[in-house]
Amino acid sequence: xxxxxxxxxxxxxxxxxxxxxxxxxxxxxxxxxxxxxxxxxxxxxxxxxxxxxxxxxxxxxxxxxxxxxxxxxxxxxxxxxxxxxxxxxxxxxxxxxxxxxxxxxxxxxxxxxx
Amino acid sequence: xxxxxxxxxxxxxxxxxxxxxxxxxxxxxxxxxxxxxxxxxxxxxxxxxxxxxxxxxxxxxxxxxxxxxxxxxxxxxxxxxxxxxxxxxxxxxxxxxxxxxxxxxxxxxxxxxxxxxx
Numbered sequence: 001x002x003x004x005x006x007x008x009x010x011x012x013x014x015x016x017x018x019x020x021x022x023x024x025x026x027x028x029x030x031x032x033x034x035x036x037x038x039x040x041x042x043x044x045x046x047x048x049x050x051x052x053x054x055x056x057x058x059x060x061x062x063x064x065x066x067x068x069x070x071x072x073x074x075x076x077x078x079x080x081x082x083x084x085x086x087x088x089x090x091x092x093x094x095x096x097x098x099x100x101x102x103x104x105x106x107x108x109x110x111x112x113x114x
Numbered sequence: 115x116x117x118x119x120x121x122x123x124x125x126x127x128x129x130x131x132x133x134x135x136x137x138x139x140x141x142x143x144x145x146x147x148x149x150x151x152x153x154x155x156x157x158x159x160x161x162x163x164x165x166x167x168x169x170x171x172x173x174x175x176x177x178x179x180x181x182x183x184x185x186x187x188x189x190x191x192x193x194x195x196x197x198x199x200x201x202x203x204x205x206x207x208x209x210x211x212x213x214x215x216x217x218x219x220x221x222x223x224x225x226x227x228x229x230x231x232x
Contacts, residue, residue, distance in 0.1 A: 033219070043159070043205060043222040056219060091159060102149060103220060105159040 004029075006092050006106035013082055013113055021077045021109045023092030031095040032075045033103060034067065036060070036088040043091065049075065082113045116141045118208050120223035127196050128231050134192045135226045137206030141187075143167075145211035148182065148189045149220065154202040162204075165189065167211075196230045203227045 005024045013019050025032055034046040047057040049067055064083075069075045075094075079086055089110050093103040117140040127133045139148065150162040163175065165182050172181050177197075181190045193200050207220040 035220075042224045043207075043220075045219055045221070048219055089157060093159075102161040102164055104161070105151075107156075107158040110157075 004092055004094050004104050004106035006090075006109050008109060009107065010110045011112070013111070015084060015113055016081050019079050019082055019111060021079075021090050021092075021111070023075045023077075023094075023106055024073055025075055025092070025094030026104060029094030029096060029104070031055075032067075032069065033093040033095070034077045035091045035093065035105075037091065037108075038088045046077075046090075079111075082111075084113050087111055087113045116143075116146075116208050116210055116221045118206050118221050118223035120206055120226050122226045123224070124227040124229065126229045126231065129198060130195050132192060132194050133196050133200075133228055133230075134190055135204050135206070135228070137189045137191065137223055139187050139189060139206070139208045141208060141210055143210040147209045147211070149207040149209070150180070150189075150191045151205045151207060151222075152202045153205065153225070159205070163191070193228075196228075198230050198232055201228060201230045 004026055007022045011019055032049040035043050036046055037043045045058050047061045047067055048055045064080045066078045075092060089108045091108045092106045095101055095103050119138045121136055125133055146167045148165045152160045152162055163180055170182050170184055177194045179192045189206060203225045205225045206223040209220050
């Protein structure tokens with residue numbers, strides 16, 4: 001069964017550095033998402049992406065964050081200048097056309113900012 | 115604004131016992147979707163079940179069953195004859211249909227950790 005693939009599985013970076021988290025959704029996914037989960041807490045919505053643009057973003061998704069899907073397959077989340085509080089598990093998700101179809105999540109990237 | 119509450123933070127059972135996870139939601143939409151996801155110790159999020167707001171029929175799928183009651187805004191989930199492999203964090207989630215432009219943005223509850231002991 002096709003899967004949403006995220007790389008790397010674990011990223012360690014120093015505060016102030018830029019990081020790029022990568023995701024390859026399942027073919028034919030139309031909607032794309034990033035969520036994050038701080039250790040031991042709930043899963044929080046960051047941003048949704050459709051038709052090559054952001055359709056909605058949360059308060060967490062400030063100017064330090066950006067997303068893009070430059071080549072029609074990879075979907076990336078960039079954090080320009082990481083902070084300690086950005087340490088979390090970041091999940092990418094994809095969805096087919098139906099707005100009530102389930103989101104298919106990747107295995108996540110654990111980001112540790114030191 | 116949508117909100118999902120899972121009052122139980124942790125449940126511990128012995129293998130073969132049934133375990134019921136509570137979920138209460140808030141939404142102003144008349145059409146919405148409810149989901150349960152499982153997060154095993156390995157960390158991934160695994161889709162389990164989905165329910166539409168206009169279909170209150172409760173179902174059973176294998177060892178999973180759910181009880182959806184619009185009158186009390188609850189969407190409870192039961193694992194029958196629990197097994198050690200069911201040990202995980204279980205998240206209830208809500209999506210509002212009026213927010214179609216954003217696809218299927220999910221609002222998650224805080225999760226319930228289930229520990230099944232042999």
